Amino acid sequence: MAYKFNFSFLADRWPAFLEGAWLTVQLxxxxxALGFLVGTICAVLRVxxxxxxxxxxGAYVEIIRNTPLLVQMFIVYFGIASLGVKLSAEVSAxxxxxxxxxxxxxxxxxxxxxxxxxxxxxxxDCLGLSRFDTIVHVVLLPAMERVYPALSSQFVLxxxxxxxxxQISAEELTAVANVIQSDTYRSFEVYLIVAxxxxxxxxxxxxxxxxxxxxxxVRRRKLGTAL
Amino acid sequence: xxxxxxAHVIYILEAVRWTVVLSLVAFAGGAVLGxxxxxxxxxxxxxxxxxxxxxxxxxxxxxxxxxxFLAYFGLSxxxxxxxxxxxxxxxxxxxxxxxxxEIWRGCIQAVPRTQWEASDCLGLNRFQQYAYxxxxxxxxxxxxxTVGFMVQVVKNTSLASVIGFVELTRAGQIVNNSTFQPLMxxxxxxxxxxxxxxxxxxxxxxxxxKLNVAR
Amino acid sequence: xxxxxxxxxxxxxxxxxxxxxxxxxxxxxQLKVLDGVSLDVKAGxxxxxxxxxxxxxxxxxxxxxxxxxIQEGKIVICGHEVGYGQSNRADxxxxxxxxxxxxxxxxxxxxxxxxxxxxxxVKKKSKAExxxxxxxxxxxVGLADKMLSYPEQLxxxxxxxxxxxxxxxxxxxxxxxDEVTSxxxxxxxxxxxxxxxxxxxxxxxMILVTHEMAFAQRVANQVVFMHKGKVWEAGPTRxxxxxxxxxxxxxxxxxxx
Numbered sequence: 001m002a003y004k005f006n007f008s009f010l011a012d013r014w015p016a017f018l019e020g021a022w023l024t025v026q027l028x029x030x031x032x033a034l035g036f037l038v039g040t041i042c043a044v045l046r047v048x049x050x051x052x053x054x055x056x057x058g059a060y061v062e063i064i065r066n067t068p069l070l071v072q073m074f075i076v077y078f079g080i081a082s083l084g085v086k087l088s089a090e091v092s093a094x095x096x097x098x099x100x101x102x103x104x105x106x107x108x109x110x111x112x113x114x115x116x117x118x119x120x121x122x123x124x125d126c127l128g129l130s131r132f133d134t135i136v137h138v139v140l141l142p143a144m145e146r147v148y149p150a151l152s153s154q155f156v157l158x159x160x161x162x163x164x165x166x167q168i169s170a171e172e173l174t175a176v177a178n179v180i181q182s183d184t185y186r187s188f189e190v191y192l193i194v195a196x197x198x199x200x201x202x203x204x205x206x207x208x209x210x211x212x213x214x215x216x217x218v219r220r221r222k223l224g225t226a227l
Numbered sequence: 228x229x230x231x232x233x234a235h236v237i238y239i240l241e242a243v244r245w246t247v248v249l250s251l252v253a254f255a256g257g258a259v260l261g262x263x264x265x266x267x268x269x270x271x272x273x274x275x276x277x278x279x280x281x282x283x284x285x286x287x288x289x290x291x292x293x294x295x296f297l298a299y300f301g302l303s304x305x306x307x308x309x310x311x312x313x314x315x316x317x318x319x320x321x322x323x324x325x326x327x328x329e330i331w332r333g334c335i336q337a338v339p340r341t342q343w344e345a346s347d348c349l350g351l352n353r354f355q356q357y358a359y360x361x362x363x364x365x366x367x368x369x370x371x372x373t374v375g376f377m378v379q380v381v382k383n384t385s386l387a388s389v390i391g392f393v394e395l396t397r398a399g400q401i402v403n404n405s406t407f408q409p410l411m412x413x414x415x416x417x418x419x420x421x422x423x424x425x426x427x428x429x430x431x432x433x434x435x436x437k438l439n440v441a442r
Numbered sequence: 443x444x445x446x447x448x449x450x451x452x453x454x455x456x457x458x459x460x461x462x463x464x465x466x467x468x469x470x471x472q473l474k475v476l477d478g479v480s481l482d483v484k485a486g487x488x489x490x491x492x493x494x495x496x497x498x499x500x501x502x503x504x505x506x507x508x509x510x511x512i513q514e515g516k517i518v519i520c521g522h523e524v525g526y527g528q529s530n531r532a533d534x535x536x537x538x539x540x541x542x543x544x545x546x547x548x549x550x551x552x553x554x555x556x557x558x559x560x561x562x563x564v565k566k567k568s569k570a571e572x573x574x575x576x577x578x579x580x581x582x583v584g585l586a587d588k589m590l591s592y593p594e595q596l597x598x599x600x601x602x603x604x605x606x607x608x609x610x611x612x613x614x615x616x617x618x619x620d621e622v623t624s625x626x627x628x629x630x631x632x633x634x635x636x637x638x639x640x641x642x643x644x645x646x647x648m649i650l651v652t653h654e655m656a657f658a659q660r661v662a663n664q665v666v667f668m669h670k671g672k673v674w675e676a677g678p679t680r681x682x683x684x685x686x687x688x689x690x691x692x693x694x695x696x697x698x699x
């Protein structure tokens with residue numbers, strides 16, 4: 001038997017796919033930005049904090065990295081609701097994604113921060129820079145530059161993983177696909193299209209990360225050498 | 228509303244074995260596929276290299292959830308009625324294979340160029356070079372990241388719940404649907420995943436330290 | 443006259459000393475690296491600290507700037523007691539500059555930004571003012587044309603001159619130099635030493651740990667010879683070199699090391 005492909009549903013359903021993709025972009029860009037912020041702060045605390053903060057951040061990273069995003073999502077969405085606080089699916093999704101991205105960012109940025117030699121800190125110290133200024137101006141940018149490839153890969157993975165937010169009924173790309181396939185009985189075609197959209201999104205994200213890197217790391221853009 | 232009780236805990240605990248079974252299936256299948264892809268990525272045939280690279284790019288750019296749907300709904304429409312375990316095993320194999328292929332390619336290429344040259348000078352053919360010189364060294368380099376990736380495999384099996392395969396996460400959902408105790412249920416579920424994954428993470432780091440010391 | 447290994451000659455308390463080091467003891471774990479070191483440095487002095495590797499000379503310099511803790515004794519620079527609280531540290535940083543063996547320029551910043559960073563962040567200078575100062579100090583070390591280069595585009599000697607300029611821009615009262623030419627080839631060493639000699643002539647108070655014996659002998663007006671964590675012999679350069687009082691120092695200058 002031969003299966004006949006039928007993409008005719010696209011004629012009137014294509015705007016829904018785009019809307020879903022747009023929500024995926026909104027959810028993930030927000031989560032990546034906030035997750036990066038959380039992770040960077042945690043990485044600084046992990047390296048330069050006192051014994052207690054280091055242990056707390058370490059526990060956070062291990063717990064998140066060793067449990068599935070889907071279960072984290074359920075805990076945030078259903079768990080918080082059971083405590084009487086009703087959050088929308090989108091807000092829950094962003095919270096869970098930020099917590100998740102934050103843990104991975106912490107681990108990646110920690111490696112970057114630890115690769116900055118102690119002598120750089122001494123030089124900044126001798127110039128009278130405060131601890132805060134030293135971390136911001138002398139440590140973080142070069143640290144980020146060193147781990148930037150790992151960081152952008154992780155964020156692309158996060159964008160793809162955001163498809164699980166469909167399971168708490170956030171109306172993003174995968175959720176849209178689930179609806180359309182149950183309306184049209186064209187599951188295979190629908191998921192092929194969605195797969196193609198995700199692949200396109202991951203290329204777009206990679207391109208944007210490369211562009212951001214070129215804007216952020218002026219020295220590398222000009223000289224093209226590693227730190 | 229049914230009280231969350233020992234019976235529920237036992238139900239969830241029993242589901243752990245299906246998470247383990249699915250992880251092992253996915254890892255075994257993914258390892259075979261991954262090895263083939265890694266060897267293809269470093270082969271001398273440009274066709275094999277291109278195919279392997281395209282496969283890895285495509286799968287790594289697709290969410291696992293979509294692969295699961297494609298395997299489950301899609302293939303059944305194509306005429307194959309797949310049990311959830313088979314569909315999940317297939318999708319995870321395709322997914323894990325792409326990632327292991329990429330990790331292992333890096334490990335093969337991390338073996339110094341001079342090892343190829345030296346074994347070439349000894350008159351070993353390509354197969355012998357792989358079998359006796361390159362792969363044994365690559366495996367040592369590959370062990371820590373591979374063990375680390377097993378954590379991802381275990382966590383990713385949670386997605387099989389969406390196609391109705393009753394593993395740990397699905398068992399949690401079922402219990403939650405009757406008890407409405409999501410916080411307790413899913414924290415228990417998370418704790419069980421942690422109990423499987425954390426030792427693997429620790430082992431991966433320990434192996435990496437050992438490798439770094441040895442070198 | 444026998445020397446009591448306490449650096450007593452130089453350590454005669456002086457009213458106008460900008461750097462006072464008294465009976466400093468420093469341990470690295472069990473190892474005593476500084477064993478009761480005392481010395482004074484007057485404004486405008488150029489003091490060269492010399493000695494074999496492991497004699498404690500670099501550690502002494504790092505202690506002076508609070509980069510290492512001391513276990514006993516006291517160090518006062520420009521009226522600030524070193525290692526005495528955070529606010530005091532800011533005062534110390536304002537008055538003391540330091541240049542390192544490994545330059546320690548910030549690799550991701552241009553030469554100009556390396557210099558203006560502390561001017562804008564610490565001294566709260568305007569951007570224009572900071573830039574003007576950067577131009578001035580770069581001109582002083584002969585690198586006015588390297589303003590927009592990145593450290594990696596410069597030779598080691600040029601990088602070290604930028605590091606000196608960076609420190610100089612903050613107009614310190616005292617400058618510390620920690621083996622600043624040790625990582626450089628001989629021909630690059632010369633250009634760095636020339637900059638330092640100019641600074642000394644300009645009246646800057648300088649303390650340097652160095653292996654450049656000829657330079658120390660020619661430019662420094664005071665020399666401190668350290669041995670086994672103590673100030674073994676110290677005094678005006680010419681006196682010290684013309685009549686060594688201890689066999690260790692005689693041997694040290696005899697081997698040229």
